[in-house]
Amino acid sequence: MDAKQGKKLDFSPILVPLLSILVALSFGGILIFIQGINPLSAYRVLFTTAFGSFDGIAITLAKATPLILSGLAVAICLRAGLFNIGAQGQLISGALASAWAGYTFVGLPALVHIPLALIFGAFFGALVALVAAVLKAYRGVHEVITTIMLNSIVIALSDYLTSNPFKEPDQPLTRTPKIQESARMPDLLGLPLGFFLAIGISITLWWIMRNTTTGFSIETIGRNKNAGWYAGISVKKTIMLSMLIGGAVAGVAGAVETLSIIGRFEPAFNAGLGFDGITVALLGRANPLGVIPAAILIGGMRASGSTMQFEVGVAPELVDLLLALILFFVTAPLLAKFFKNRKENVAMTSGWSN
């Protein structure tokens, strides 16, 4: 592809996602129209709520924070040719672990307590990913099935833990106690601190992928396992590493959500964040920097979905539908064909057999 392009700049990595968003919005518009509502006013509410004021933008960025991280968790694995659908489970595990660390340790200074709780989140996120990573690397079990099964297992397990040993005493609700004040992540310039952390992790991972041998190994294994193996890269180690990075990042996503937004762990409060990570990663073309704008867009739609229902009466599940359509159009090569005669479709994942 590079040789054919010559010196011409390749805009398709930006144009294709943009166009697929537009096509998805027009499809969604037709569906809103069928329900007897003016789609333009629905979209106006959706986007002015999300991006029209400083407060709106602050809320959008807060919503985008866990999505940047869960998007990264999927994107890094995609780079290694692995499809990590388990970001949801890894995120919940991290959220619960950081909540536990947040309410259990008493008397720590915030400068110690917050990082400690984040590390708990990262560790337990990675722990969930480890199961899938070991099975993939040493037994050849496909990660898509194991990570989905692990999602359900983690959800059931966290439900059990929050309704029994970790339950807030003397309360009817299934939830953990509130985290200590010392574990609460503060805001910075009116924006959540976690947002800057997420941007920092994105840039770090982007740098690692570009400039280190670790990044090179991951990219090579993702492009061609056999080539990587011939070049002396340990395929098993690289699979383990990228899955563990993914799990840890997803765990941090859950931890940030616990420590800065929710303040405790409640089973239903993290629903969907990990699955949106799949859309974020594919919309961002599996690029650690590309996930940032993708997450901000999706975060904005998520943040203003309920306002849209309140003001124009469209169910907030419209956002789910729009995201599914965006995902469909961004991955379908149909749109890419309009731009260039790209023949090859880079297979990002592999069948059962590898």
Next chain:
Amino acid sequence: MKLRTSHYLIISFLAAFTYFYSKDGLVATSVLYTAIQFALPLALAAMVGVMCERTGVVNIGIEGTMLISAFTAFFAGAILKNTVQGMLVGVFTGAMMGLLLALMAVNWKMDQIIAGVIINILAAGITSFYYRQNYSIPSTLDPIDLPVIGAWPILGPVLSFHGPITYFGIFFILGLWFALYKTSWGLRSRAVGEHPSSADTAGVSVSRLRYLNVTAAGAVGGLAGSYLALEAVGIFERGFTAGKGFTALAIMIFGRWNPLGALAAALFFGLTQAVTNQLMIDEVVEIPPQFINMLPYILTIVVLAISAGKVRPPAAEGIPYEKEKS
């Protein structure tokens, strides 16, 4: 040898059943009856996988196919006030999802795993956006009292009084086994799944056969979804397939891509779930309900971990076929 393991399994199953039957015949037979109910949607969904993968197309969208078919089957049944018509709509929806997968996998040569995930996410999005409360179907599909078999001791109450989709499903699985191994369609399909360029040389149209099989498989997925909504429970909830489509893939692998093997594996899954349920009802063991819910998922992972490496998938699976240019 594999044969010996399965013999041990059958013998221990018969021994356990005899023991429980001697203690309480009614409960023992009802556990087996429930096991069939648990197993059937899994077995049918596994057939979707078998049909697709035998022709070389990975279908990870079974979950979404079942979900959206259950949705259309239920709401069509509720609106038309006719359960049978609802089922037909469900089967048709499934076929459309199969066609969509074929379009993405065969025509656009997309990554098949991503294509399947798109089907799952699309199905989840559509069903949650259009979901409405306060709808109900006139009745679930009526169970059938088998004439002769129903009067048999022990086996009668286990095999009789299932719904029509159950009986059709079992015959379909047997028929699929026959078709796959004894007819020219089966031979061609398997050839396309193993070595598409040879099949092409022999005059088989690879893409047409893949289209046909993946679409037909989608219809079977639609039947599995209709079973859940119209025969098993008679309701629809958001996301109520609860991972059955993925468990079905594990069952397909455990059954070595063979319809009968997958049926046996599905019965094993169904039996495990039925027994655990019974243990919980009898309060024999104190297990938190969350752990009961986890069981099929853990079983799926364990089964895959055991059978991976020992079984061999169709060779051309997941690879888009490019005709060689001369």
